[in-house]
Amino acid sequence: MVYGHSLLHVVASLLILGLSGATKKEALKNNSGVKPAGQCGTWVKEGDGGLFTSPNYPSKYPPGIECVYIIEAPPRLCIDLFFDERYSIEPSWECKFDNIEVRDGPFGFSPIIGRYCGQTVPPFIRSSGRYLWIKFVSDGELEAIGFSGNYNFTAGSAAVTPACTRHSPL
């Protein structure tokens, strides 16, 4: 964790994004769900689903980044999330360093579904409601290719209150 170094990288990334802005815009269909905007990989939203990736995927992600992705399903639907098999995040004990964290709801304090790193592709995840909150962080060293998450929507079993089954809670 070298914060000065990381900050430089973020600034450098912003400059690169700025310079290649014209070409980047075509690939970034809609990154309105990504904070900070524009720094956090590809974000594609369609009516029936979409995908989001770590920055530079499938090349190595940069050090010292934090990306938050919030996925929203249409009313009465839940979210199914599948990770691409091309997946690698720097492994660490309890994924304390680089990791992707998935929470069952719209907030950073929503119940945690899982925190993932290493070479094993995270399991299929289904939200219990309309939202998933996802955060990807990397520290100052040992970058890897990261992830690509594909999602689509599924009907809950109850018509009024969404009640999709939550998958693999901690």
Ligand SMILES: *[C@@H]1O[C@H](CO)[C@@H](O)[C@H](O)[C@H]1NC(C)=O
């Ligand atoms: C991007 O998505 C948001 C939320 O889904 C929507 O409000 C906005 O209009 C979209 N922007 C573009 C340029 O499609």
Ligand SMILES: *[C@@H]1O[C@H](CO)[C@@H](O)[C@H](O)[C@H]1NC(C)=O
């Ligand atoms: C969602 O995507 C998965 C994996 O690509 C697919 O198996 C499933 O049929 C899709 N569901 C819908 C409702 O399109």
